[in-house]
Amino acid sequence: MSRRSAMWLVLGLTWVAMGFHVLFEPEMPRPWLLHTLMGPVARSVLWIVAGLLAASLAAFSGRGMPSWADRAAVFSLTIPPVIRATSYGIYLVQAIVPPNPPGDWSALSDFFLWLGLVLALWGVARWPDDKTKGPADDQLVG
Secondary structure: OOHHHHHHHHHHHHHHHHHHHHHHOOOOOOOOOHHHHHOHHHHHHHHHHHHHHHHHHHHOOOOOOOHHHHHHHHHHHHHHHHHHHHHHHHHHHHHHOOOOOOOOOOHHHHHHHHHHHHHHHHHHHOOOOOOOOOHHHHHOOO
16 A cells, blocks of 8 residues: 555544534534534535545555545545535634624634645645555565
8 A cells, every 4th residue: 555545544434523513512503603514414524435445445456546536535525524614714714704793712722723624635636646566565475
């Protein structure tokens, strides 16, 4: 498994955990915070399906993922954080543009958190896929 595939596997499993967290500890709906209007079950399913897709593509692709599988993993991992970043971004704009009441400045940190996660995912997607023999392969007997 390449480093990038391993990262997709770990992040996919993390997304599954986030899905269960969203299901069992739902965020209270706030007006104009768009991702909370989906409902906790829909949000949970989104996180879990995205995580399982990325993790299964990474786990069953062998050394180095085919390009279509790699793109599918990146796309599935990116959807939930993009939804959150967009939701908090819109909420933040509403705090800046008058009349101010619907938005909230607390969205600033959440917006940058989710935007940073999306940018980090895209950064990992640019890593070279090391399909060559790794150090652990030298220690295999047989």
